[in-house]
Amino acid sequence: MAVVFKKTKGLTDAQTHYCPGCTHGIVHRLVGEVLEELGVLDKAIGVAPVGCSVLAYKYFNCDMHEAAHGRAPAVATGIKRVRPDNFVFTYQGDGDLASIGTAEIVHAAHRGEKISTIFINNAIYGMTGGQMAPTTLVGQKATTAPNGRDEAHCGKPIKMSELLATIDGAKFVERVTVTTPANVRKAKKAIKECFKLQLEGKGFGIVEVLSTCPTNWGYTPQEALKWLEENMIPYYPLGNFRKPEEVE
Amino acid sequence: MAKVLMKGNEAIGAAAMEAGCKYFFGYPITPQSELPEYMSRELPKAGGIFLQAESELAAINMVYGAAGSGVRVMTSSSSPGISLKQEGISYIAGAELPCLIVNIMRGGPGLGSIQPSQTDYFQATRGGGNGDYRLVVLAPANVQELVDLIIEGFDIADQYRNPVMILGDGMIGQMMEPVEFKAPKKRELPEKDWATTGTGGKRKPNIINSLYLQPEDLEEHNIRLQQKYNDIKKNEIKVESYNLEEADVVIAAYGTTSRIAKTAISQLEKEGYKVGLIRPITLWPYPYDEFEKINDNCKGILTVEMNSGQMLDDVKIAVKGKYPVYFHSRTGGMIPTPNEIIEKVKKIYGGEI
Ligand SMILES: Cc1ncc(C[n+]2csc(CCOP(=O)(O)OP(=O)(O)O)c2C)c(N)n1
Ligand code: SF4
Ligand SMILES: [Mg+2]
Numbered sequence: 001m002a003v004v005f006k007k008t009k010g011l012t013d014a015q016t017h018y019c020p021g022c023t024h025g026i027v028h029r030l031v032g033e034v035l036e037e038l039g040v041l042d043k044a045i046g047v048a049p050v051g052c053s054v055l056a057y058k059y060f061n062c063d064m065h066e067a068a069h070g071r072a073p074a075v076a077t078g079i080k081r082v083r084p085d086n087f088v089f090t091y092q093g094d095g096d097l098a099s100i101g102t103a104e105i106v107h108a109a110h111r112g113e114k115i116s117t118i119f120i121n122n123a124i125y126g127m128t129g130g131q132m133a134p135t136t137l138v139g140q141k142a143t144t145a146p147n148g149r150d151e152a153h154c155g156k157p158i159k160m161s162e163l164l165a166t167i168d169g170a171k172f173v174e175r176v177t178v179t180t181p182a183n184v185r186k187a188k189k190a191i192k193e194c195f196k197l198q199l200e201g202k203g204f205g206i207v208e209v210l211s212t213c214p215t216n217w218g219y220t221p222q223e224a225l226k227w228l229e230e231n232m233i234p235y236y237p238l239g240n241f242r243k244p245e246e247v248e
Numbered sequence: 249m250a251k252v253l254m255k256g257n258e259a260i261g262a263a264a265m266e267a268g269c270k271y272f273f274g275y276p277i278t279p280q281s282e283l284p285e286y287m288s289r290e291l292p293k294a295g296g297i298f299l300q301a302e303s304e305l306a307a308i309n310m311v312y313g314a315a316g317s318g319v320r321v322m323t324s325s326s327s328p329g330i331s332l333k334q335e336g337i338s339y340i341a342g343a344e345l346p347c348l349i350v351n352i353m354r355g356g357p358g359l360g361s362i363q364p365s366q367t368d369y370f371q372a373t374r375g376g377g378n379g380d381y382r383l384v385v386l387a388p389a390n391v392q393e394l395v396d397l398i399i400e401g402f403d404i405a406d407q408y409r410n411p412v413m414i415l416g417d418g419m420i421g422q423m424m425e426p427v428e429f430k431a432p433k434k435r436e437l438p439e440k441d442w443a444t445t446g447t448g449g450k451r452k453p454n455i456i457n458s459l460y461l462q463p464e465d466l467e468e469h470n471i472r473l474q475q476k477y478n479d480i481k482k483n484e485i486k487v488e489s490y491n492l493e494e495a496d497v498v499i500a501a502y503g504t505t506s507r508i509a510k511t512a513i514s515q516l517e518k519e520g521y522k523v524g525l526i527r528p529i530t531l532w533p534y535p536y537d538e539f540e541k542i543n544d545n546c547k548g549i550l551t552v553e554m555n556s557g558q559m560l561d562d563v564k565i566a567v568k569g570k571y572p573v574y575f576h577s578r579t580g581g582m583i584p585t586p587n588e589i590i591e592k593v594k595k596i597y598g599g600e601i
Contacts, residue, residue, distance in 0.1 A: 012453075041447070041449075042446055042447050042448050042449040043446035043448070044446060045317070045444045045445075045446060047313070054459065055459075057455050057457060058455075060453075061453060062446070062447060062453050063444035063445065063446055063447060063453050063454045063455070064444070064453060064454075064455045064456070064457075065312075065313060065316045065444050065455070065456040065457075066343075066455070066456065066457040066458065066459055067309065067312070067313075067339075068309065068312075068335055068336065068339050071305065071306070071309035071312075071335075071336070074301065074305070074306040074307075074309035074310050074312075074313070075309050075310070075312050075313035075316075076313060077299070077306075077310050077313065078271075078273065078309065078310035078311060078312060078313025078314035078315075078316075078317070078321070079313040079314065079316065079317045079444060080313075081271065081297045081299060081310070081314065082271055082297070082313075082314045082317045082319050082321070083317050083445065083446070086445070086446045087446075103302055103303060103305075103306065104302070104305075104306055104309070106302075107301075107302035107306065
């Protein structure tokens with residue numbers, strides 16, 4: 001019988017703990033597939049964040065290092081500087097990367113660390129139960145913004161890809177989503193390009209993935225995908241913000 | 249090897265390189281900046297990496313990553329910077345990784361001053377970061393001992409898979425003394441087969457982690473950590489003591505303060521007083537048992553520190569109420585003088601305090 005689909009070697013057999021319909025799972029699969037297809041599983045070292053993906057160290061089928069909340073880019077820097085021939089990536093949420101770890105991601109990019117970052121923007125603190133993130137949309141309700149985010153009180157959501165694209169050391173910055181099969185394919189292509197950039201020694205790369213948190217948004221998985229498309233994409237436009245000149 | 253004259257802060261760097269440390273992550277702060285400056289000059293020549301991080305938070309987390317990757321790595325700072333490093337130190341201790349952390353203490357709290365102090369004794373020996381963990385804390389009193397403890401510190405860290413802290417003060421960092429680089433005692437050091445190096449397709453993935461979601465698992469991890477700490481207590485205590493059998497008064501002091509105490513003791517001896525000394529070299533594990541050697545007729549213990557009484561607690565634990573414990577302190581970057589100590593000892597002798 002012809003095999004039309006099989007699980008990637010990039011993921012372990014462990015059952016994930018993600019909620020049904022959460023897009024963390026899709027992104028894990030894409031990252032696993034790209035690691036496998038690029039043939040770097042044997043030399044990959046991943047850094048897991050604090051957030052819903054804290055257990056990512058059990059899911060990626062390569063050496064893994066669990067970091068403190070927001071510090072994954074610093075941990076990855078330590079690893080990459082010591083082992084420049086290994087492939088080093090971080091996987092981080094929006095509370096992790098865009099709030100508590102803003103300094104670490106900005107400076108890893110600014111130094112042009114040859115690491116790759118997968119950034120899961122679900123506009124909420126998923127793991128801790130739906131508190132407001134710096135990425136929560138204006139008007140979007142969160143457990144610490146019960147009436148919805150108020151711009152006068154806490155500003156507009158931060159656009160990390162746009163911000164990082166202003167930094168010279170960031171050589172690849174792209175925002176994608178995984179709401180449709182076509183978007184999933186585009187997301188995988190971006191992750192692959194981003195990872196290749198590290199293998200070519202060109203500098204820092206990041207792929208921001210607009211993601212859903214059906215549980216804390218209070219939607220079904222389908223509703224959540226729809227809400228993402230109607231509300232997040234208009235504010236966080238998809239597309240590439242930076243590519244190395246050679247790739248352009 | 250011939251002796252060379254070196255400033256404390258630079259000697260730390262040279263000793264670390266002698267011990268095979270090729271990686272340094274740090275952030276500038278007085279009074280230890282000569283060390284990162286030295287490393288930025290010397291490490292690249294030796295094929296190593298010096299990296300100035302964006303903050304102490306980042307620096308210690310870079311150390312966390314590098315230590316997880318299986319290399320000898322260090323960072324250094326002074327008090328406020330060490331406060332920022334506590335998060336990473338707790339993770340490193342929890343994940344059981346070896347590394348060396350240098351704290352060249354200055355006055356506090358807050359921004360405090362840039363003058364020498366010993367105000368981070370509690371932070372170093374009682375945790376500082378969250379959780380039930382211990383650092384091996386080494387307190388050198390001169391530049392030679394500083395060099396010896398740095399070199400041995402890396403071995404201790406590797407042997408027990410535990411972070412080691414060198415606790416010095418601004419004086420030792422700035423002081424110039426002749427030093428010699430000697431090999432430490434031989435230890436059986438375990439293979440770092442747990443390190444993240446990439447599987448190479450030859451083994452299961454290695455995971456560096458301090459998270460144990462199941463309470464049973466975390467309890468087991470904590471019990472194992474305590475067993476390791478007990479081994480360290482059994483094997484690694486270092487202390488210098490003097491005249492405990494005869495002394496009427498015993499001074500307890502560590503680091504540079506112990507040198508001032510020694511000057512006071514020799515002056516007092518010339519005047520006919522019998523004074524002893526206990527100088528802990530490991531602040532954790534603490535040499536409690538050494539105090540058992542003090543003779544029964546001793547009138548009291550005088551603890552001398554450049555803080556408001558931190559090691560004082562350990563001295564009280566050690567003497568178990570057997571002797572009165574007195575205290576002399578200067579803080580804020582002020583340094584106790586031999587004369588102040590001499591006067592205090594004479595008062596204890598005369599029953600005036
Ligand atoms: C220093 C520290 N502060 C706070 C927390 C609690 N905490 C755990 S996860 C989290 C938010 C994670 O949100 P995000 O990064 O967006 O990831 P998500 O769960 O949404 O994927 C917080 C605040 C922590 N573990 N450590
Ligand atoms: S809480 Fe949200 S982000 Fe976390 S696993 Fe569930 S759906 Fe996903
Ligand atoms: Mg989130």
